[in-house]
Amino acid sequence: MNVSSWLTIAKRKIDALDAELILLNTVGEKDRSFLTLHDDRELTEEELKKANGFLERRASGEPLAYILGYKEFYGRDFLVAKGARSLVPRIETESIIEMVKALKLAPRKILDIGTGSGCIAITLKLENEEAEVLASDYSRDVLELAKENAKKLAADVKFIQSDLLDSIDGDFDLIVANLPYVDENWGWLDKEALAFEPKEALYAEDSGLYLVKKLILQAKGRTNYLILESDTSQQNEIIEYAKEFGFSLTQKDDFITVFETKP
Ligand SMILES: C[S@@+](CC[C@H](N)C(=O)[O-])C[C@H]1O[C@@H](n2cnc3c(N)ncnc32)[C@H](O)[C@@H]1O
Helix, strand or coil: CEHHHHHHHHHHHCCHHHHHHHHHHHHCCCCCHHHHHCCCCECCHHHHHHHHHHHHHHHCCCCHHHHHCEEEECCEEEECEECEECCCCCHHHHHHHHHHHHHCCCCCEEEEECCCCCHHHHHHHHHCCCCEEEEEECCHHHHHHHHHHHHHCCCCEEEEECCCCCCCCCCEEEEEECCCCECCCCCCCCHHHHCCCCHHHCECCHHHCHHHHHHHHHHCCCEEEEEEECCHHHHHHHHHHHHHCCEEEEEECCCEEEEEECC
8 A cells, every 4th residue: 555545444443643743753753745756656554554643643632643643742752651641741831831931931950740741851951051940840751751852852940749849948939830720520521531541640639620729829939920720610719719819810811820929
C-alpha cells in the first residue's frame, strides 16, 4: 500500500491531520510536504504494521500525544509517555507563560507545583534564563519524565517530590500551579475523552477545588505572585477564597487567574 492509499483509508477513521502526523512519524519525516511529494511511495510491511497499530489506537480514542509520545507546548516538544504518562499539556496552559511575561517581573525564584511533563517550569526557565526554577510533583514517576524533558531541552530546572508545599522550603517571587481541578460530577464532562490520562492528574475532591484551596492556604506569605489554572466555572469561588488569604486578583482569562499578595 502506498502513502496516498493509506491516508485515504485512515482519514475515514480519524481526524485528517492526526492521520498525516501518524504517517509522518511512521516513516520518520517531519515535513508535511513529504506526503504530497511522495504520495506514491510504497510503505514497507513494518511501516504498515506500525501505522495501522497507531491508527487503531487513535480510532479507539487514545490521544495522539500518547501514541506519538510527545506533545508541543509553547513551540517545544515535550515527552508525555515514557515510563510514566503525564497529563497532555493543553493550549490554555500556554497563557500562563504569556501572563508571566505580561507581569514584567523578571522573577528570580519560580516554583511550578504539579509539574507533570515539566512543560510550565521548563518553558518558564527557557523564557526567563536568569530565574531559578524549581518544579515539584507528588508523583515520583512523572518527575522522571519531567527531568528527561529538562535534559532534552537543556533547561536548568531543579525537581523535587512534594505534596503541594509540604517538602518545599523558602519563599518565591512566583508560584504557578496547574493542579488537578476536575470535578467528576460535572454534567458536561466528557469522561471518555479523559480516560487515557492519569486520574491523579485530573480529578480533585471538593467540587475540584480541594488542592487549589489547600495550595492557596499554604502559599500565603511565601510568594509575591500566585498563578492558578482552573475551570472558568470555578474562578469566582477561587478569587473570593484567595482574597481571604491576602491574594488580590491582577489578571485573568478563561482558565488562568493571576494573584498578587496585598502589601
Ligand atoms: C493537571 S496536571 C498538570 C501537569 C502540568 N503542569 C501541565 O500543566 O500540563 C496536575 C499534576 O499535579 C500532580 N499532583 C497531583 N496532586 C498533587 C499534590 N498533592 N502535590 C503535588 N502535585 C500533585 C499530578 O501528578 C499532575 O502531574
